[in-house]
Amino acid sequence: MHIAFLTSEYPHPKVPHAAGIATSIKNLAVTLVNKGVRITVFVYHQNEDAIIDDDGVTIHLIAKKKYSLFTWYFYRKHLQHYINRVVVTENIHLLEAPDWTGITAFMHLKAPLVIRFHGSDAYFCKLDKRPQKFKNFVFEKLALLKAKAYIAPTTFAGQETAKIFGLHRKKIKTIHYGLQLDHFNNETPNVYDDKTLLYIGTLIRKKGVLELAEIFNKVIEVEPHAKLKLIGGDAPDVKTGTSSTYALMQNVFSDKAKLNVEYLGKIPYSEVKHQIKQAHVCIFPSFAETLGMVTIESMALQKPVVNTSIGWAQELIDDGVNGYLVHPSDIDTYSQKIVHLFNDKALSLKMGQQARLKVESTFDINSIADKNIEYYQSIISKK
Template structure:
C-alpha cells in the first residue's frame, strides 16, 4: 500500500509512562511521546497509546487520542515473558485499523512478541546504551531482551545523532535503518513573557535523583558556589531513587552527605511536582544546570531553553545537538567542576549575558524543536517505512 502526504494514518505507541492524571507514571520519555502524539492528532491522524504496567485496565479518549491502560500482572514464574505475551495479545486483539506501532527500547519490552503490525523502535535510551555510557556492567537478561526486541523492528528513530549512532553500533544494526528526529515542544505552552524577571542567584536542576544525572557533581559545584555567593540557592525537582553502585535506597540521603554545612542550608529538595509547577520553577530560576552523565537528549534542557533560561549543560555527545556553546547555552563535562563554577559565577554577575543567552536559546528551540515541524518529519518517515 502506498501513502502520500495527504493520507491520514492510524499510529499506535507502546509506553510505560505518559503524563496524565489517569496514568500512574510520567517522565521525560512520556513527555516527548505526549508532545508528539498530540501534534499528530491535531494534524488529523488517529492515535492510540498503549500504556503498560498500570494499576488497572482502562480505555478512555482524551485530546482525540485513545488510551489503553494495560494492568500489570503478577506471575509465579516467568513474568518477564508472560507479561510481554499478555501485552502482545492485547495489542493484536485491539489492532483495528492501526497501521504501525512505535515502541521504546528500554528493557526490550517488545522481546518475544509476535505483533501483527510493523514495528518501529525509538531510542529513548536502552539499558544497553546507558550501561555503555556509564561504563558499568549490564544484566545479561536486559541485554538479551533488548537485542531480541530490536531484531523485530523495521526501522529506528533517535532524538540525537549521538544516541542513534551509539545505539545502532551497540546492537549491530544497519545505519540505513536509522532516522534522527529530535523531540519537540508545543511552543505555545512555553512562553516566558518576562525573561528579565527571575529569582537572582537561584540554580535549578530537574530530573530523577540518580547518579547518571550528575547530581553528585552538582553538589560539589554548589559547595564552591555558595562560598562565593552566600545568597545562592539550589533547588532539586524530581523523584528520589536507589543508587546503582552502592545499593543505597536513597540518592538524596547520599547527596546530603556530600554537602558542606553552608551549602546544606541553601539547598532545597522539592520532590516530584506537577508539570505546570515545574515550568513555574524554571521561569523563576536564574540559571538551569544539567550536568548529566547519560541522556539521549534531555527534555528539561530544551524546555528550559524554550523558556529563555540560561542553561549550563553537560558537553557529552547528545548535548552537541542541543547547544552551541557560548551562544545559546554553555556545556562542560560533569567532572569539570571548576568550569561549572566559573560559568555560573559569570552568569550570576552579568544580567546582559543571561538575557542574550536566553534570547538565543529560545530561537534555537523555535528553529529545531518545534513539535509541529517534527511531527511532519515523523509522519514522512513512518510512510517511508511502510512503503518499503
C-alpha cells in the same frame, strides 16, 4: 494513517508515572492528531484495564499481571494478544515502541514495528560505565532485531545504540523530540529569583547529581547568597546500595551549601514550568541522556542553561551562544560558568533569548511531527 505507541508512561491522571519520555510521546501524539493522524497509545504495567479518550488520543491502559513462572515472558505475550486484537479491529498501520528493557522481545505483532531510542538499559550502562545484566541485554537486542526501523532523538544516541547492538545505521533516522512552543512562553524573562540555580530530574548518579553537589559547594564560596533548587524523585544508588541518592548528596554538600539547598521532590508539571521561570540559571550535569527534555523546556522559557558537554548535548546547545557545555567532572569550570552568568545579567538575558530561538528552529513539534509522518509513511509503504 493510524499510528500506535507502546509505553509504560504517559501524562494522564490515571497513569501513576510520567517523566520525559511520556512528555515527548504526548507532545508528538497530540500534534499528530491535530494533523489528521489517528493515534492510539497502549500504556502497560498499569493498575487497571481502561480505555480513555484524551485530547483526541485513544489511551488503552493495560493492567500489570503476575504469573507463577516467567512473568517477563507471559506478560509480553499478554500484551501481544491485546495489541494485535486492536491492530486488526482498529486498522493500525504502524506501532512504535521504546527500546528500554526490550518490551517487544518475544512479541509477534501484526503491524510494522518502529523502535525509538528513548534510552536502553545497555545504552545507559555504557555511558554510566557500569555492567549490564546479561538478560537485559538479550531482551533489548531481541526486541531491536524485530523492528523494521529505528528513530533516534539525537544522532549521538543513534550511533551509540548502533555500536552496542550491531545495528545497521541506515535503518536509523534522527528525529528530535519536540515541544508545543505555545505552552512555553515567558513574558517576563528579566524577572527571576537572583542567583537561583535549578536542577530538574531524578536524583540519580548517572545524572551527575553528586558532581552537582560539588559544583554548588564551589559556587557558594564565591556567591554566599546563591540558592539551589532540586526537583525530581529520589532514587537508590546502584554503586553503593544506598536507598537514597539525596542522602549521598547531603554527604557531599558543604555546611554552607546545605543551608541554601531546597529539595522540592516531585511536583506537578505546571509548577515545574513556574520554577523554571523563577530560576536564574538551569543546570543539567548529566552523564547519560538521549536528549534531555528538561533542557529544551528550560531553553524555550528563555533560561541560560549550563549543560553537560557529552555527545547528545552538543546537538541541543551551541556552546557560548545559547548555553554552556561543560563536562560534569570539570567542577571548577562548571561553577565558573554559573558564577559568570550570575554576575552578567545582560549575558543571562541574551543567552536565554538565543536559547528560545534555537528551540524554535530545531525543536518545534509542528515541524518535528511532519518529519515523523514522512518517516512513518516510508515504512508503511514497504509493508
